[in-house]
Amino acid sequence: MRDIFKKESVSTYLKADSRLTKTLRARDLVALGIGAVIGTGIFILPGHETALHAGPAVSVAFLLAALVSGIVGMAYAEFSSAMPVAGSAYSFGAVIYGEIVGWILGWALILEYFLAVSAEATGFASYFNNNILEAIGVKLPQALQAGPLEGGVINLSATLIVLVIALIIAQGANLSKRVENVAVVIKVAIIILFIVVGVFYIKTDNYTPFYPKQFQTTPFGLGGISTAAATVFFAFIGFDALAANSAETIHPEKNVVRGILGTVLVSVVLYVAFSFVLNGIVNYKQLNVDDPAAYALKLIHLNTWNKLITIGALIGIFTAMITMFFGGSRLVYALGRDGLLPEKMGAISYKHAVPKNAIIVATIVQAFFAGLVPLTELASLINAGTLLAFAFISFGVIPLRHRKDIANDGFKMPLYPFLPILAGLSSVYFIIMLPNITKISVGLWLILGLVIYFGYGIRHSKLQNPQKAASTED
Numbered sequence: 001m002r003d004i005f006k007k008e009s010v011s012t013y014l015k016a017d018s019r020l021t022k023t024l025r026a027r028d029l030v031a032l033g034i035g036a037v038i039g040t041g042i043f044i045l046p047g048h049e050t051a052l053h054a055g056p057a058v059s060v061a062f063l064l065a066a067l068v069s070g071i072v073g074m075a076y077a078e079f080s081s082a083m084p085v086a087g088s089a090y091s092f093g094a095v096i097y098g099e100i101v102g103w104i105l106g107w108a109l110i111l112e113y114f115l116a117v118s119a120e121a122t123g124f125a126s127y128f129n130n131n132i133l134e135a136i137g138v139k140l141p142q143a144l145q146a147g148p149l150e151g152g153v154i155n156l157s158a159t160l161i162v163l164v165i166a167l168i169i170a171q172g173a174n175l176s177k178r179v180e181n182v183a184v185v186i187k188v189a190i191i192i193l194f195i196v197v198g199v200f201y202i203k204t205d206n207y208t209p210f211y212p213k214q215f216q217t218t219p220f221g222l223g224g225i226s227t228a229a230a231t232v233f234f235a236f237i238g239f240d241a242l243a244a245n246s247a248e249t250i251h252p253e254k255n256v257v258r259g260i261l262g263t264v265l266v267s268v269v270l271y272v273a274f275s276f277v278l279n280g281i282v283n284y285k286q287l288n289v290d291d292p293a294a295y296a297l298k299l300i301h302l303n304t305w306n307k308l309i310t311i312g313a314l315i316g317i318f319t320a321m322i323t324m325f326f327g328g329s330r331l332v333y334a335l336g337r338d339g340l341l342p343e344k345m346g347a348i349s350y351k352h353a354v355p356k357n358a359i360i361v362a363t364i365v366q367a368f369f370a371g372l373v374p375l376t377e378l379a380s381l382i383n384a385g386t387l388l389a390f391a392f393i394s395f396g397v398i399p400l401r402h403r404k405d406i407a408n409d410g411f412k413m414p415l416y417p418f419l420p421i422l423a424g425l426s427s428v429y430f431i432i433m434l435p436n437i438t439k440i441s442v443g444l445w446l447i448l449g450l451v452i453y454f455g456y457g458i459r460h461s462k463l464q465n466p467q468k469a470a471s472t473e474d
Helices: 010-017 026-037 045-082 089-096 099-136 156-169 173-199 223-236 238-244 252-281 292-299 303-337 356-372 375-401 418-432 436-460 466-473
Strands: none
Touching: 010 089, 026 173, 026 238, 026 252, 026 303, 045 223, 045 238, 045 252, 045 292, 045 375, 045 418, 089 099, 089 303, 089 375, 099 156, 099 292, 099 303, 099 356, 099 375, 099 436, 156 303, 156 356, 173 252, 173 292, 173 303, 223 252, 223 375, 223 418, 238 252, 252 292, 292 303, 303 356, 375 418, 375 436
16 A cells, blocks of 8 residues: 555656657646636636626636636646646546546546546537527427437437547647637627627626525525536646646646636626626526537527527537546556556647557547536536545645756746645635545445445556566566
């Protein structure tokens, strides 16, 4: 049992990841980050969380989630500066806490990344089926619009869009970033147009009550806002995927923090403004729909704008899927690289310098969940894994600073140790505020992860079996 806390060496990761090509700059990371964050989170979640947990005060929930995400983002940036390797929280955890903690974080993040892509895909399908196909007179049968849990057979549009994203990712980081950089500009412009046009249709009565009484539960009457904030962390998970791309970033000691903080700053402004205008146009009780922005514009008879916001939503969700798919496939690669998953997962395709087998596995799993599981079920599971990683990485800054063998001449988190502790405690608080069914489901997922680790990972781990690592390198 003592060996499960054996710590990995940063130099081992750096050597293994040298096969990946460094092509990403700060602006590319911001585009990737905004590409992930401004997706299903802005086009779908504000409606559900307004109606179910916070009312118009959902804007405050987004602000809280962004504040914590920004502080945690600085912790991720410090780790990325100190050890620019693939795998994000998994690799960081294995170096600082030991292999077993790294594995738990990696396993939790697999759930986050894979289900995030699947959730984004179902959000994409909702907008596409309801606003594009119907506009051209195509009506998919119910069997092809939803999975078995919603009375259908398979969500065809969601499955197909996962396959399209996989083809883009398989061509390497260069194509991915070119698609992101163009698409991000388009969708941000469309969101700003929605905000500017929507301002003229705000009814101030819709803001009363701003924080409805039925949501004012414990603790301190902030239960509704806290639960909404815990849920909308799903909207900010794109920034931690940037840390997963550290090994492919030019000057990560400077560019990762710029990418993360730039992403959070732009995103919170857009989220708060978007949700505030949305709640001004439509009463919060009517917003429990999968396409709230399009619904709001239909309600005020702006059909042309409705089509425009639909295009923005589709582009937004599409780019979000690229970033999360990118991060998830790199995580599977990292676990395969270290022997905790089958070694083939760590193989690199030399034609495009991408982890081909990891991409294939990610595609199969994500397409399966996108086609068969509803959006609400997917989104509720994602946040617990995210927040667990947030807590470990935030607290992990303290032992990182005490490691004499890890040099860091780049970014360091300010107000040490106050900010790391605050970020860690905030993450733990939001885990507690998640719905019980979410905590139970993720608990079962983590137990499954431990079974896999003790049944397979510990016996094949290169860290536990140095002779295996040496033979692989030979």
